[in-house]
Amino acid sequence: MAKKAESKKEEKKIKNAWLKYDEARMKEVFEFNEGYKNFISVCKTERECVTESIRLAKEQGYKDLKEYIKSGKKLEAGDKVYFDQMGKALALFVIGEKPLEDGMKILGAHIDSPRLDIKQVPLYEEKEMALLDTHYYGGVKKYQWVTLPLALHGVVCKTDGSKVSVVIGEDENDPVVGISDLLIHLSQDQLQKPGAKVVEGEDLNVLVGSIPLKGEETDAVKKNILKFLEEKYAIKEEDFTSAELEVVTAGKARDYGLDRGLVMGYGQDDRVCAYTSLLALFEIKKTDRTAVCLIVDKEEIGSVGATGMQSMFFENAVAEIINLTGEYSELKVRRSLANSVMLSSDVSAAFDSNYASVFELKNSAFMGHGLVFNKYTGSRGKSGSNDANPEYYARIRAALDKHNVSYQTAELGKVDVGGGGTIAYIMAKYGMEVIDSGVAVMSMHAPWEITSKADVFEAKEGYVAFIKEM
Ligand code: MN
Ligand code: MN
Numbered sequence: 001m002a003k004k005a006e007s008k009k010e011e012k013k014i015k016n017a018w019l020k021y022d023e024a025r026m027k028e029v030f031e032f033n034e035g036y037k038n039f040i041s042v043c044k045t046e047r048e049c050v051t052e053s054i055r056l057a058k059e060q061g062y063k064d065l066k067e068y069i070k071s072g073k074k075l076e077a078g079d080k081v082y083f084d085q086m087g088k089a090l091a092l093f094v095i096g097e098k099p100l101e102d103g104m105k106i107l108g109a110h111i112d113s114p115r116l117d118i119k120q121v122p123l124y125e126e127k128e129m130a131l132l133d134t135h136y137y138g139g140v141k142k143y144q145w146v147t148l149p150l151a152l153h154g155v156v157c158k159t160d161g162s163k164v165s166v167v168i169g170e171d172e173n174d175p176v177v178g179i180s181d182l183l184i185h186l187s188q189d190q191l192q193k194p195g196a197k198v199v200e201g202e203d204l205n206v207l208v209g210s211i212p213l214k215g216e217e218t219d220a221v222k223k224n225i226l227k228f229l230e231e232k233y234a235i236k237e238e239d240f241t242s243a244e245l246e247v248v249t250a251g252k253a254r255d256y257g258l259d260r261g262l263v264m265g266y267g268q269d270d271r272v273c274a275y276t277s278l279l280a281l282f283e284i285k286k287t288d289r290t291a292v293c294l295i296v297d298k299e300e301i302g303s304v305g306a307t308g309m310q311s312m313f314f315e316n317a318v319a320e321i322i323n324l325t326g327e328y329s330e331l332k333v334r335r336s337l338a339n340s341v342m343l344s345s346d347v348s349a350a351f352d353s354n355y356a357s358v359f360e361l362k363n364s365a366f367m368g369h370g371l372v373f374n375k376y377t378g379s380r381g382k383s384g385s386n387d388a389n390p391e392y393y394a395r396i397r398a399a400l401d402k403h404n405v406s407y408q409t410a411e412l413g414k415v416d417v418g419g420g421g422t423i424a425y426i427m428a429k430y431g432m433e434v435i436d437s438g439v440a441v442m443s444m445h446a447p448w449e450i451t452s453k454a455d456v457f458e459a460k461e462g463y464v465a466f467i468k469e470m
Contacts, residue, residue, distance in 0.1 A: 015369050016369060017406035018261070020404070020406070032453075032457050033263060033457065036263065036276075037265065040265045040268060040272075044246070047087050049090075050088060053090055053092075053295060056282070057092055057278075064081070068081065069324070077095055078095065079095045080094050081095070083320075089297045089313065091313075091314055092292065093321060094284050094286075095290055096290035101331075101339065102339055105291050105467050105470050106342040107343050107463050108294040108295075108343070108423060110298075110299030110423060111271055111295045112137075112299055113271065113300065114137060114300055115138070115247060116135070116247040116248075117245070118152070119240075120240060121133075123222055123240065125221050128220075129209070132205065133205055134205065136201055136204060141195065142203075145204060145447060146181035147179070147180070148178060148250075149250040150177050150178050150249060153166065155244050156243040157242040157244075170250060170251070177206050209221050209222070209228075212224060248266055249266035249447040253265030261453055262453065264449070265451075268347065268439075268449040272459070273347065273438045273459065276456060276463060277295070277463050278295065280466075291467045299346070299423055309426045339432070340432040341470050342435075344422055344427060344434050344437070345438040345463075347439055348372040348374060348412065348440045349364075350366065351364040351367070352442055352443075358418075360411065360415070364411075365408055366440065367451075370459075371438070371459045371462040372440050373407060373409045373410070373436065375388050375390075376388065377422055378419055378421065379418060379420065386434050386436065389433060392435060399465050399466055399468075403465035406454070407462060422436050439455045440455055
């Protein structure tokens, strides 16, 4: 007996999630990741994430909250609704049995990722080559974006009110675009520059054309590209002014490693947390307190704008739900938010043995060790971080232990090496309990990021446990 108890204790100490899976579970982990890989292959902009999330939500029986707002039809426990904020942020709710002012259980993540945005006046010709000028979005190592197959995703909004969706470079028959790098033979000076200056922001120009339009004297290559845009999309040069076009890595997410244990894909920061939060919510059919999945835009540039977490849109959606579940009052809105609990999910830095010196091993996130919790983030003395309450963290630990979820705790590297922020502090302003959690990512913010399939699965499991137990 004693021995049995001991071996059970041993079992609890298993840190690598792969070791706890039996054959059936292993299959489940791999299958779940097929859905994930598809999501990040199809969703490379915040808009595409919202569109696909709504499509998936509708399949699960979610309805547009705006329809309820319009009709005034009351919401009841078990109803599932979504609130679409300008097609770039989304809040989904499973209405609970308890009144909203008892608080909500919120899973939050962001769906914007580092990329190169096309400028508003982008197209030019230089020595019979047509190029698009860009302005990078979020924190990027600019030298990583050259000599890669890149794709163009986004929308062009025209003065007649129509909107053209563009995706070029994803179908295998599509052309790709890209940014050149200087040949090594002439790079003597370039290679002496510091990493931040090897490739500079203004030089991230995307090559899009090389065939001149016959009969044109000047800018014939540019004119040929404009002709193509006009014919294929009915877009004119001036329409770039009111466009939102993003240059992203071209191609699908792939299995990574000979054992297929990892996923290589674009924009896993933070779509890995968005997808797992969404899929966790889909598993919730009935809940005591209202369950929420919140996927937001603009985290990478400070959560600003009407679609970022600092926008009032979520608070407004909560107010609408209060109004549709009973008698409205502002006090109820405040109580709903203050009594809520949240997992603010964003990716964590996975330990990388190639760069071991920036990590403090005891407090590092390891791939395959499950959902990562950051009690705090921030930089230079926790500056800018939400420092979660240990009372709250303990309750979450109990919930995860009960559901046998693998999880770990980490900081973003060594104390003085760097840092980062998330949306946690914004939600904490309402006085709710918030903790940072998420999936460990290798090569974060690179055109191709790496995650562990075990961590992707454990994140989803952890989010389900959170909604069920908290
Ligand atoms: Mn992030
Ligand atoms: Mn990021």
